[in-house]
Amino acid sequence: MTPPRGRESDTDLRVLAHEALGDPQGRPILFLHGLFSRGRDLAPLAEAVTAGDSQARILLPDLLGHGASPPLPDNAVLATVAGALVAWLDALGVTERVAVVAHSMGGRVALRARELAPERFGPLAFIDTPAGNLQQRRSTLAPFIKALLSAPAAADTQAELLAPFEDIMISAGLLRWISAQTAQGAEGKWSWTFNREAMAAYRWNTMGEDLWSVVAQLGEGELTIVAPQRSAYVRAEDRERYAELGFPVAVEPKGTHDMYKALAPDKLALIRTAVGQPTR
Secondary structure: OOOOOOEOOOOOOOOOOEEEEEOOOOEEEEEEOOOOOOHHHHHHHHHHHOOOOOOEEEEEEOOOOOOOOOOOOOOOOHHHHHHHHHHHHHHHOOOOOEEEEEEOHHHHHHHHHHHHOOOOEEEEEEEOOOOOOOOOOOOOOHHHHHHHHHOOOEEOOHHHHHHHHHHOOOOHHHHHHHHHOEEEOOOOOEEEOOOHHHHHHHHHHHHOOOOHHHHHOOOOOOEEEEEEOOOOOOOHHHHHHHHHOOOOEEEEOOOOOOHHHHOOHHHHHHHHHHOOOOOO
């Protein structure tokens, strides 16, 4: 019988906000969320990947600038966030190698972390994570970023603060995220709880980072990619390049960018195998 999963205390671990499930002494598996998300969003995926493994230790951090973690500094790049991730693992006492399951931008952070500390990260399993420079590609997030930067700094109501987002197509998850970044002050005014300009700059700067050289340094069996057939991020040419470098790419015909929320059984099995979990 699998023992119930518990939560580790993070009282003295203030580098990054996080949740940790499973066996505190078990083999750590790190789950990294994408842009405009947080660690707990990957909890259902983590439970599915580690199901039946009573010795797994699930680590779900809020990356720098996200969730309850410290805000992004000005001019942040992937190495900024990856460096904070390494420091957090040090504070947590996790000095051994950790397997990583990551979604979207989380995978790009994982690649930069792997470059910073090659002995600490791997194997890697990515869900819709591109490795190349994305600045020249049309982004579905562009209208969201424009609305984010055009919103007032403060307003009498939350609705007024969020008004610029009413005229754009936005997912329910993204709407929840942006709503959670607002707060009402002592004087009754609503304002933002994060640096919008720093977040927008981080997105743009990191989109321009090319990580193919890091991917090329990975060994056999160290990277597995799962992506939707019609991905705006991992396009056909990206899948071909991953494959040319020797890494398996599994395509989900009807998948979306948020396919991590309900992975097809064969894709879930592939990720479980990639990070050393027993097959079922």
